Amino acid sequence: xxxxxxxxxxxxxxxxxxxxxxxxxxxxxxxxxxxxxxxxxxxxxxxxxxxxxxxxxxxxxxxx
Numbered sequence: 698x699x700x701x702x703x704x705x706x707x708x709x710x711x712x713x714x715x716x717x718x719x720x721x722x723x724x725x726x727x728x729x730x731x732x733x734x735x736x737x738x739x740x741x742x743x744x745x746x747x748x749x750x751x752x753x754x755x756x757x758x759x760x761x
Contacts, residue, residue: 698727698729698736699729700728701728701729701730701737701739701750701760702759702761703757703758703760704749704758704760708757711751711756714741714749714758715741718747718748719744720741720743721740722740725738725740725741725748726738727739728759730754730755730757730759731759732752732754733752733755735752737750737752737759739759748761
């Protein structure tokens with residue numbers, strides 16, 4: 698499993714992140730959170746095809 702990376706500072710709130718990543722992908726990639734090292738499933742997809750997920754412990758968005 699690979700390490701994830703933080704997304705840009707625009708995503709200070711989960712609602713903003715979910716607006717920019719509206720599509721759900723149930724077969725999302727799993728990565729390690731760069732902060733707390735928890736496993737985060739990248740289950741959201743943007744309109745541009747980028748994938749991302751939300752770390753519940755750190756309250757920050759993660760990408761591959």
